[in-house]
Amino acid sequence: MREIDLSFWMPIYFKIAERLKLDVEEDRRATRVMDSLMIGKKDLSEELEDLIKGEDVLVVGNGPSLNRGFDFDGIVITADAASLKYLRLFGREPEVIVSDLDGPPEILSMRSIKVLHAHGDNIGRILELVPRVEELVATTQVEPTERVHNFGGFTDGDRSVFLACICGAKSIRLAGMDFDSVSEYDIAAGKDIRRKMEKLKIARELLKLSIEMGCPLEVGGWS
Secondary structure: OOOOOHHHHHHHHHHHHHHHOOOHHHHHHHHHHHHHHOOOOEEOHHHHHHHHOOOEEEEEOOOHHHHHOOOOOOEEEEEOOHHHHHHHHHOOOOOEEEEOOOOOHHHHHOOOEEEEEEOHHHHHHHHHHHHHOOEEEEEEOOOOOOOOEOOOOOOHHHHHHHHHHHOOOOEEEEEOOOOOOOOHHHHHOOOOHHHHHHHHHHHHHHHHHHHHOOOOEOOOOOO
């Protein structure tokens, strides 16, 4: 399965790391931890590509606008905590869940393909939760390894778009991706709201970049 061109992606990542004061070496350490935990597990990256290639894709975030509902017939990718909200609102599980494991752990029991992300701030959750999942796609935002992929993107939402693009989606739409407000889950979970808002700015920037790369992402009302 194709991955992001590192000569293109890494300068973008380093700028994000500087902007958010990320520890690049911790991101690399998290990747090594994830790689070690993938030994003996099934990597579903080829199945993921087969699922998405040539299909219409909807990327679902956990923003307030998701409550308005929508009509869609295609492959649904949910970003972390949006998975439970999507199930509650529409009575079905998404085909794919993209998560850095800071959402509700119940999502790991869904039948969806899990795309689980390693970064320096979630090593503890990787060690706790990844052993529970026998089949998954492991991802990183730094250099990939034999068992951990880099498809581009930074937050769960924009990573979902980059993933769909890499997998050859025919079209990509967004739902519940609200870049000017945080979700009730973020507030209840006690997340740093100022930092969250900065990450949403980065997500918007990366989505614009994905269009420049040729991703078939519909602009809609978010740009």
